Amino acid sequence: MPDLTKDVSSVVQACLNFTDLTLGYDRHPAVHHLNGKVAKGSLLAVVGGNGSGKSTLMKGIAGLLKPMGGTCSIAAGTRLAYLPQQSELDRTFPARVIDLVSLGLWPRRGLLGRHRAEDREAVSRALVAVGLEGFEKRAIDTLSGGQMQRALFARVLVQDADLILLDEPFNAVDEQTILDLIGLVTIWHGEERTVLVVVHDLDLVRAYFPETLLLARHPVAWGPSRQTLSQENLLGARHYREAWNENAPWCAAEASVHGSHGHSHHQDRVKAGAR
Numbered sequence: 637m638p639d640l641t642k643d644v645s646s647v648v649q650a651c652l653n654f655t656d657l658t659l660g661y662d663r664h665p666a667v668h669h670l671n672g673k674v675a676k677g678s679l680l681a682v683v684g685g686n687g688s689g690k691s692t693l694m695k696g697i698a699g700l701l702k703p704m705g706g707t708c709s710i711a712a713g714t715r716l717a718y719l720p721q722q723s724e725l726d727r728t729f730p731a732r733v734i735d736l737v738s739l740g741l742w743p744r745r746g747l748l749g750r751h752r753a754e755d756r757e758a759v760s761r762a763l764v765a766v767g768l769e770g771f772e773k774r775a776i777d778t779l780s781g782g783q784m785q786r787a788l789f790a791r792v793l794v795q796d797a798d799l800i801l802l803d804e805p806f807n808a809v810d811e812q813t814i815l816d817l818i819g820l821v822t823i824w825h826g827e828e829r830t831v832l833v834v835v836h837d838l839d840l841v842r843a844y845f846p847e848t849l850l851l852a853r854h855p856v857a858w859g860p861s862r863q864t865l866s867q868e869n870l871l872g873a874r875h876y877r878e879a880w881n882e883n884a885p886w887c888a889a890e891a892s893v894h895g896s897h898g899h900s901h902h903q904d905r906v907k908a909g910a911r
């Protein structure tokens with residue numbers, strides 16, 4: 637399986653290194669044989685259709701899913717912040733905005749640690765940066781989807797992480813919120829943090845993300861966004877997704893028919909079944 641990150645020079649320090657990484661659930665792989673490096677300071681969009689493995693990859697990097705095969709290594713000393721999809725969060729938890737944002741302090745202070753004046757200032761600055769000044773005491777279950785996403789970005793700001801994983805942060809939020817949140821992502825990129833974002837809107841990707849990984853359970857393409865999002869690659873991803881058999885078992889054999897990437901024994905099964 638070749639490394640698809642052709643544009644990443646070997647002299648650039650890698651923040652993430654995938655070696656034949658396969659992730660999945662109950663022995664059913666959802667991301668197959670991913671190889672490549674994410675250079676420190678990259679701003680990488682992760683795109684693909686529903687069920688193509690984007691969230692699974694994020695969970696694998698965050699350490700919430702153990703690889704079924706291969707490895708995902710993170711550069712030593714990297715502080716990580718992971719923002720799951722909003723649908724995975726429990727909004728009914730009785731917390732105020734300030735409590736939610738202050739959770740970003742726990743890697744430094746511990747859950748029960750006393751917050752110092754500088755911590756309180758960091759939380760206040762983060763709330764101002766996301767446009768939620770004055771919302772400190774609001775219960776999180778009273779926030780709109782966009783306000784909640786702003787609060788979650790404030791928590792990421794407070795975390796001060798080197799590697800930031802954002803899973804569909806622009807879903808179900810209005811245009812102004814998207815622009816404000818993109819502004820923060822751009823600032824993080826300027827600060828040389830490594831940022832991976834699952835995005836559905838390809839126009840947004842083309843406009844703001846220098847690099848893109850296109851997934852269809854396997855990596856279809858990875859490189860500069862314009863090249864990755866070529867018609868050919870997008871069609872290839874769709875073709876692979878349409879041929880996917882949800883019930884295919886764990887792959888044992890390797891059979892590469894897509895030229896340089898992926899293996900398609902699941903597709904073969906579907907075709908064989910259709911005959």
Ligand SMILES: Nc1ncnc2c1ncn2[C@@H]1O[C@H](COP(=O)(O)OP(=O)(O)OP(=O)(O)O)[C@@H](O)[C@H]1O
Binds near residue numbers: 684
């Ligand atoms: N907890 C789970 N248990 C079993 N299968 C799962 C689990 N989570 C995801 N899957 C399956 O893994 C595959 C990849 O799912 P994943 O959520 O990574 O896709 P995605 O690209 O993020 O999709 P979407 O754009 O719809 O969020 C899907 O077939 C999904 O049904």
